[in-house]
Amino acid sequence: xxMIFTGSEPVKPEAPCLPPSPPLEFAxxxxxxxxxxxxxxxxxxxxWVIISSERGKRPTDYKSEAAPRRNGGFCPFCxxxxxxxxxxxxxxxxxxxxxxxxxxxxRVVPNKFPALQIxxxxxxxxxxxxxxxxxxxxxxxxIETPLHDATLASLxxxxxxxxxxxxxxxxxxxxxxxxxxxxxxxxxxGEAAGASLEHTHSQLIALPILPKRVREEIDGCKTYFxxxxxxxYCDIIKQETDAGVRVIAENWDFxxxxxxxxxxxxxxxxxPKNHGASFESAQKHEYENLAKIxxxxxxxMDRVLDSPPYNLIVQxxxxxxxxxxxxxxxxxxMPKLTKVAGFEWGTGFYINPTLPEEAATFMREVxx
Numbered sequence: 089x090x091m092i093f094t095g096s097e098p099v100k101p102e103a104p105c106l107p108p109s110p111p112l113e114f115a116x117x118x119x120x121x122x123x124x125x126x127x128x129x130x131x132x133x134x135x136w137v138i139i140s141s142e143r144g145k146r147p148t149d150y151k152s153e154a155a156p157r158r159n160g161g162f163c164p165f166c167x168x169x170x171x172x173x174x175x176x177x178x179x180x181x182x183x184x185x186x187x188x189x190x191x192x193x194x195r196v197v198p199n200k201f202p203a204l205q206i207x208x209x210x211x212x213x214x215x216x217x218x219x220x221x222x223x224x225x226x227x228x229x230x231i232e233t234p235l236h237d238a239t240l241a242s243l244x245x246x247x248x249x250x251x252x253x254x255x256x257x258x259x260x261x262x263x264x265x266x267x268x269x270x271x272x273x274x275x276x277x278g279e280a281a282g283a284s285l286e287h288t289h290s291q292l293i294a295l296p297i298l299p300k301r302v303r304e305e306i307d308g309c310k311t312y313f314x315x316x317x318x319x320x321y322c323d324i325i326k327q328e329t330d331a332g333v334r335v336i337a338e339n340w341d342f343x344x345x346x347x348x349x350x351x352x353x354x355x356x357x358x359x360p361k362n363h364g365a366s367f368e369s370a371q372k373h374e375y376e377n378l379a380k381i382x383x384x385x386x387x388x389m390d391r392v393l394d395s396p397p398y399n400l401i402v403q404x405x406x407x408x409x410x411x412x413x414x415x416x417x418x419x420x421x422m423p424k425l426t427k428v429a430g431f432e433w434g435t436g437f438y439i440n441p442t443l444p445e446e447a448a449t450f451m452r453e454v455x456x
Contacts, residue, residue, distance in 0.1 A: 128349035132308040132320055133301075137349045137438045146442075147392045147450055150353070150425040164200075165287035167192070167234045174198040177228065178257055180250055194250050195231045196258055202227035203293060210267060210296055226262055226271075226294035230254050236287050239395075240275070241386035243288075249379035251290065255402065256375070258292060259368040263407055268294040270302060270406045273367070278397025281424045290400075298406050305403070306411055313414035321416030322363050324348075334444050336451045337384055341377040344385055346444035346451070353426060353442035354393060354451070356385060358419040365415040367404040382419070384456075389423060391454045397424040 126139040164172040167190040175188055178196040185191030198206075204225030212221045232251050233243055240248060255273050262268060275290040276282035283289075312320040328334055328345050336344040336356060344358045358381060360374060370378070389396065404417040432438055 130347075130349045131324070132312070133304045134308065135349070135351075135436065135438075137351055137440055139443055140439050140441050146446075147354075147394075150393060150396070163236055163285065163287050165195075165229075165231045165285060165289060166236050170195075173229075174200055177261075178254060180254070190234075192234060193247070194233065194254055196254055197229055197231065199227040199229050199291070204295070221296065224267055224296050226265075226268070226292070228258060228292050230258075230290040230292070232288050232290060239288050239386075240277070241383065241390050241395075243383070245376075245379050245383055248383050249375055252375045252378055252382075255290075255292070256368050256370070259404075262292075262294045263368070265294070266408075267296050268407060269298050270295045271404070272299075273402035273404070275400040276397075277400070278424065281397035281399050283397075302403075302406060306406070306409070306415060309411070309414045309416070319363055319414055319416050321359060321418065325359055325361060334448045336388070336448050337381055339377045339381055341374045342381045344381055346448040348444065350440055350444050350447075351438035352422045353440055354389070354423045354447045355440075355444075356389075356421040356451070358382065358385065358421070359416065360418075364417060365405040365412045367402050367417045378419075385421060385451075387456060388451050388454050389421070391456065392450050393423055393425070398422060399424065 127136055128139055129136050163169065170176070170188045170190065173195075174197050176192075176195045176197050178194075179187060179192045180194045181192050183191050202225075204223045204227055206224070206226050208222055208224055210221045210224055212219070230251060232238075232240060233247060240251070243251075259271050259273070262271060271292055271294045273290065273292045277288070279286075309320055312318075316323075325343055329338075329343065334346045334348065336346065338344065338361075341362065342358055342360055344356055347355060347357050358378070360370065360378075362374075364370060389398065399422045401420045401422075402417070403420060405411050405415045426439075426441070428438075
């Protein structure tokens with residue numbers, strides 16, 4: 089702007105009469121309070137997630153990555169092919185048939201291509217500031233049924249309960265090995281979720297170290313307990329029961345919820361109502377009711393999300409640590425609906441496009 093000088097003080101010329109400026113382009117996208125994204129914090133480990141409610145994805149907005157099931161072909165997990173797997177370490181049989189033959193209802197075998205080897209010593213070593221040890225551990229496969237085309241959701245409640253008992257039996261056996269500090273029980277269902285064989289199965293890996301994520305959770309539970317002398321998961325169960333908005337299903341022993349700060353859309357937790365730190369210490373009636381609610385959830389998920397691939401994880405207490413007062417075991421189920429990409433890897437945050445309250449409503453109200 090040109091300045092006009094009269095005497096010692098500059099004087100601005102009178103501004104021309106101009107039409108009002110058009111609104112800035114981004115003003116069109118101003119978010120209302122209702123669809124503003126939220127940051128939510130996990131109360132146990134302090135992890136933040138972004139609930140991107142503006143994206144607001146409903147179940148039908150997700151495209152399942154499930155690969156079509158193949159007909160025919162060779163399957164090493166099917167009956168009659170027992171010699172194509174390592175010798176079984178556990179099997180449930182009704183007819184008294186011999187080990188490593190047909191006639192089984194469930195088999196547990198060492199993984200033919202294990203992540204860790206069970207033989208040998210740890211041989212811990214330092215290499216300057218770095219640490220290493222031998223890859224010692226156990227890696228086993230739980231073949232859940234002889235039926236090739238079955239899924240965990242389609243099995244009967246008793247068969248699902250057998251899967252849970254096999255988890256129990258193998259954990260108790262491997263727990264005797266003092267080299268191991270933790271066992272992760274998990275299931276990858278569908279190729280997109282990491283399954284390399286379509287015959288329904290679960291896995292376990294026994295580790296000589298405690299995973300960092302488990303350590304963070306134990307520390308979070310312990311900190312909460314030191315302040316309140318209560319288990320944080322017991323408090324979560326009470327608060328979710330009172331509120332009801334994120335409850336999906338429950339029975340006498342278990343409650344299933346959409347967690348307050350879920351990493352993934354339609355993530356679900358199954359928690360025992362009675363406090364307990366370790367999965368393997370559950371009682372018979374608890375395994376019975378766990379099988380019922382687990383099957384119920386998987387059927388609901390198949391109906392709502394069109395049989396998606398998913399990961400199932402049993403979060404249980406480590407071995408040889410005194411955590412009984414403040415740790416609480418649970419099962420996590422995470423449908424494979426979104427991809428973890430650069431933002432998640434770079435920040436540790438997760439972006440979830442579906443509110444857990446809405447996810448719980450869809451899961452709760454679906455007609456079975």
